[in-house]
Amino acid sequence: MRPVLVLLLGFHLAYAGKHSLRYFYTGVSGDIDFPEFTVVGLVDEGQFYYFDSNIKKAVPKTEWIRQNVGPEYWDGGTQNDIGEHQNFKNNIQVLKERFNQSTGVHTWQLMYGCELDTDGTKQGYFQIGYDGEDFLSLDKSSLTWTAAKDQAVATKVKWDSIGADAKFQTNYLENTCIEWLQKYVGYGKDTLERKVSPQVSLLQKSPSSSVSCHATGFYPSGVTISWHREGQEHDEDVDLGELIINEDGTFQRASTLNVKPEEWKKNEYKCVVEHQGKTIREILTEDKIKTNYASVPIGIIVGVVAVVLLLVIIAVAGFMVYQKKKGFKPVASDDGSNSSTHSNQKP
CATH class of the missing domain: 2.60.40.10 (Immunoglobulins)
Structure with a gap:
């Protein structure tokens, strides 16, 4: 019998006036029934972008993104995500060795992005998890990395020595990500800013x-x-x-x-x-x-139908969001497609 992978949700949901852009990169090693690697992009908790290692292509999940970006956007996203899949294969082996693991199902997840409130307040997050627990996160105030596990200290030391990378990620989260969030909200304004009573x-x-x-x-x-x-x-x-x-x-x-x-x-x-x-x-x-x-x-x-559909999406996407977290946010490259420059670094 194959092991059961429990997928946990901890949404930080958008309220009127607050918008968020987030990406979830999830890699799973072991005997599984869904794609080894997935990327899901969300604006205000609604999925607009999807990639997995089975279909090997980035695809739109909403009409508003489909109508407002061209083929180059999806081609760029596809190439980025294929590269990230290979990075995951390499990095998961390093992490399994650090945790002294040789068998079983193991997961790696990167969550990053930004929020913008009506008063102009911005937030940005870049966090990495392993087997459903915190592993490493970016401290934007000090431009350093925070290790949540002893096994992450070596990665912290290595990445802190590349100070330009933390600076680049921080600039992205506080500026470029916000710019793309505003652009996406403009694309999907009729949907994302609607008000419907219960x-x-x-x-x-x-x-x-x-x-x-x-x-x-x-x-x-x-x-x-x-x-x-x-x-x-x-x-x-x-x-x-x-x-x-x-x-x-x-x-x-x-x-x-x-x-x-x-x-x-x-x-x-x-x-x-x-x-x-x-x-x-x-x-x-x-x-x-x-x-x-x-x-x-x-x-x-x-x-009930919605719950079933959501669970299917979650299972396919490998959505292992930590229980204790309230939410994390996304990133996009200059051409609008999602990218993670730091995950290219080896742990």
């Missing part, structure tokens, strides 16, 4: 089960879902679900009230959903609950 439903699997307040179809992702009891916010017995991306790029989220029916029937419970200055309130009564033990509401069907 559809809110009260859902229950069976007459005796917990009730969920389900908000779906909203954009951007910033939403607050809370439960109120007799006019006061109720935090006990409440489980807030993960934010999920729908197939159309909108989002969904649910909050479950773990209170027995006899309890909420005796008191007034209300679900309050806040999004982009709009507040939606749903009073919990039997007649407002949609059940899915007889028939499944269409919103849930769409959500």
